[in-house]
Amino acid sequence: MxxxxxxxxxxxxxxxxxxxxxxxxxxxxxxxxxxxxxxxxxxxxxxxxxxxxxxxxxxxxxxxxxxxxxxxxxxxxxxxxxxxxxxxxxxxxxxxxxxxxxxxxxxxxxxxxxxxxxxxxxxxxxxxxxxxxxxxxxxxxxxxxxxxxxxxxxxxxxxxxxxxxxxxxxxxxxxxxxxxxxxxxxxxxxxxxxxxxxxxxxxxxxxxxxxxxxxxxxxxxxxxxxxxxxxxxxxxxxxxxxxxxxxxxxxxxxxxxxxxxxxxxxxxxxxxxxxxxxxxxxxxxxxxxxxxxxxxxxxxxxGIFYEFIPMEELEQEQPTVIPLDEVEVGKNYALLITTNAGLWRYKIGDTVKFTSIRPYRFKISGRTKHFINAFGEELIVENAEKAIENTCKITGASISNFTAAPVYFGDNQEQGTHEWIIEFVHFPEDRETFVRILDEELRAANSDYDAKRYRDMVLKLPIVHLVEEGLFEKWLKSKGKLGGQNKVPRLSNNRDYLDEIVRLL
The missing domain is CATH 3.40.50 (Rossmann fold)
Structure with a gap:
């Protein structure tokens, strides 16, 4: 051998x-x-x-x-x-x-x-x-x-x-x-x-x-x-x-x-x-x-030709589309691909952020449809994943999955907030501490979220459900989506996914 x-x-x-x-x-x-x-x-x-x-x-x-x-x-x-x-x-x-x-x-x-x-x-x-x-x-x-x-x-x-x-x-x-x-x-x-x-x-x-x-x-x-x-x-x-x-x-x-x-x-x-x-x-x-x-x-x-759409223009009727030589470091782009399988200028749904252009290196920053911007907080998957990672390091917890969605004004809510479901392999010793640190890490990762959290004026402390392993698998199975590349959405700007999972708690 x-x-x-x-x-x-x-x-x-x-x-x-x-x-x-x-x-x-x-x-x-x-x-x-x-x-x-x-x-x-x-x-x-x-x-x-x-x-x-x-x-x-x-x-x-x-x-x-x-x-x-x-x-x-x-x-x-x-x-x-x-x-x-x-x-x-x-x-x-x-x-x-x-x-x-x-x-x-x-x-x-x-x-x-x-x-x-x-x-x-x-x-x-x-x-x-x-x-x-x-x-x-x-x-x-x-x-x-x-x-x-x-x-x-x-x-x-x-x-x-x-x-x-x-x-x-x-x-x-x-x-x-x-x-x-x-x-x-x-x-x-x-x-x-x-x-x-x-x-x-x-x-x-x-x-x-x-x-x-x-x-x-x-x-x-x-x-x-x-x-x-x-x-x-x-x-x-x-x-x-x-x-x-x-x-x-x-x-x-x-x-x-x-x-x-x-x-x-x-x-x-x-x-x-x-x-x-x-x-x-x-x-x-x-x-x-x-x-x-x-x-x-x-x-x-x-065999793939790359183009990019600045995220701030994605919802425009005629967004700017740029080739590789025009990308800038640190900007968030939606990915557009033309491939040797017949996908022509296809919006794949992922977003990337370049860290270098000599050579071209990048990080996956999220999905074009997976974010929370219910109150102007513009929280993307990259922010959420980094905050979760840091919170686990600080508290000694280990997770297997999570999802989050907004809680809108009304329904006895004077302020908006975010509601999280986090599935743990190892729970933190103190659940309230975990939630507080998660909020702090989100504020550190995203200035818009931080501004909306200022003195609870727009967003209050997140609602977090800390659950045992198996809940998301149960939900995926109920949807006929168990296995393969099917994943729980990290973030959603509506409550469709989260409400279904909450009902299984």
């Missing part, structure tokens, strides 16, 4: 030169990608409709190709799901990623072309490993297996020929991995793609207990559920008793900060590493490339 580890480490290190190329020439790479995408799709139904053969500049592209949300691009996707090809992309599309992104009642189906699989999702996975082995040259990663938690797949009922399928992007990727990658992962594909999540976690624990697991890949919430099941079955106090060679957790989908302390308790090793990725249904966008920073490197050669 040492020989294999040395060989694989050498293989993955060789990609670093290509990463350095796009870091040093970001705008040239993005220009090449845009016009390659336009040229490739020039004779698709979408390309003909939007004059792709006449586009010779970014100005033309901006003028002739409209921005899309899911509702406006959905007719093209539905045509493709019904078996029509060459609609939005020329190569046959037989895979679709089912994504709600949140727990909305309506699912989104994102096309996954052969190019997006190979040149984006697979390439992202390889680059994740390349950056890891470069940062940790003494790694023993390839002496064992990667434990990955995937979703599930099913046949596309709209396709009369039954030649296409859909599922979580993790399941689509897992099903299409090359043989060498299948041999390097656990559990078996049959178990990894099971659709019934409670049985799946049970069988995953059974299959992986005896494996030499050196890395974990997945969403923090579901990874914790699996770790708890493994500890329950083995009677161990920490996961290193089961997997002594575990050295890294590749994580994404939700911010890791609120979970870090809990993982460090379950994996008490100074040699354990945590590496964040930004891999969504629509594409693989970013990877943490520095050891001592949680910033993400924007991956610029994956």
């Amino acid at each position: 040492e020989v294999i580890n040395t060989f694989m480490t050498w293989i993955f290190k060789n990609r670093i030169g290509q990463i350095e190329k796009f870091k040093n020439n970001p705008l040239e790479i993005q220009h090449e990608i845009l016009f390659k995408l336009i040229y490739t799709a020039r004779d698709t139904e979408f390309g003909k409709k939007h004059h792709f053969r006449q586009i010779s500049s970014y100005k033309d592209f901006n003028q002739w190709v409209p921005m899309h949300d899911y509702e406006s691009i959905m007719p093209y996707i539905e045509q493709t799901m019904k078996g029509q090809q060459n609609v939005i992309w020329p190569t046959p599309i037989h895979w679709f990623s089912k994504s709600s992104g949140t727990t909305s009642s309506r699912s989104k189906f994102i096309p996954v072309s052969p190019e997006s699989l190979e040149e984006c999702h697979f390439k992202g996975g390889k680059d994740m490993l390349s950056l890891y082995v470069t940062n940790y040259p003494n790694t023993k990663l390839f002496t064992g297996k990667s434990l990955s938690i995937g979703g599930s797949l099913q046949t596309n009922p709209l396709d009369y020929n039954k030649s296409s399928s859909y599922g979580d992007i993790s399941a689509v990727i897992m099903r299409n991995l090359p043989k060498w990658a299948q041999l390097a992962r656990t559990p078996s594909l049959e178990v990894a793609l099971m659709s019934e999540w409670e049985e799946k976690i049970e069988k995953m624990a059974e299959e992986t207990i005896g494996e030499n697991v050196t890395s974990l890949t997945g969403v923090p919430t579901w990874t914790l559920v699996l770790i708890d099941k493994v500890l329950e079955k083995t009677g161990s106090s920490n996961i290193l008793d089961v997997w002594p060679n575990l050295e890294v957790f590749f994580h994404g989908a939700v911010a890791f900060g609120p979970y870090r302390n809990l993982f460090q308790k379950l994996i008490p090793s100074e040699g354990m590493h945590y590496m964040e990725t930004y891999n969504a249904s629509e594409g693989f966008f970013g990877i943490q490339d520095q050891i001592d920073s949680d910033e993400l490197l924007l991956m610029l050669d994956y």
Whole structure:
């Protein structure tokens, strides 16, 4: 295994030169990608409709190709799901990623072309490993297996020929991995793609207990559920008793900060590493490339062209749209992507904030629809997650999930406030202290929230429900959203989610 580890480490290190190329020439790479995408799709139904053969500049592209949300691009996707090809992309599309992104009642189906699989999702996975082995040259990663938690797949009922399928992007990727990658992962594909999540976690624990697991890949919430099941079955106090060679957790989908302390308790090793990725249904966008920073490197050669909308203009009828060379450090932008799977100027729904432009590094700041601004406080997910993380550090608590929404004036409320439901793995010793510190951390993270909290004039102290683990899982199950990429919304500007969960208390 040492020989294999040395060989694989050498293989993955060789990609670093290509990463350095796009870091040093970001705008040239993005220009090449845009016009390659336009040229490739020039004779698709979408390309003909939007004059792709006449586009010779970014100005033309901006003028002739409209921005899309899911509702406006959905007719093209539905045509493709019904078996029509060459609609939005020329190569046959037989895979679709089912994504709600949140727990909305309506699912989104994102096309996954052969190019997006190979040149984006697979390439992202390889680059994740390349950056890891470069940062940790003494790694023993390839002496064992990667434990990955995937979703599930099913046949596309709209396709009369039954030649296409859909599922979580993790399941689509897992099903299409090359043989060498299948041999390097656990559990078996049959178990990894099971659709019934409670049985799946049970069988995953059974299959992986005896494996030499050196890395974990997945969403923090579901990874914790699996770790708890493994500890329950083995009677161990920490996961290193089961997997002594575990050295890294590749994580994404939700911010890791609120979970870090809990993982460090379950994996008490100074040699354990945590590496964040930004891999969504629509594409693989970013990877943490520095050891001592949680910033993400924007991956610029994956067949994706990036544009950005300043958040203050998002709701305008004709917002300003800018390419990569016009972004500014510290500003909040809604992300707009054009991809090698036929998403054209698509508003993905995520917001980002650049921390550097040489090279382009950023942080995920939230969702375009996930915020609280009921009283002018403009609280975004980034603020909430940072406040929760700091509050847990100060109080010694550990959480598994949270959500929050406004409480409006009226209904015997003289002031507005925010109502939180926080699910704990380890409760704080004093609940009132936790609430007070959370409020202080929110005020420190967001000046608008702080101003509204001044002397309780607009907002009073938050209402916080401190609950045991299991409540959010119960709610997700009641919605038919248990497992996969379904998540509890961190923040909402209405009370739809929160009122449903409160009724389960």
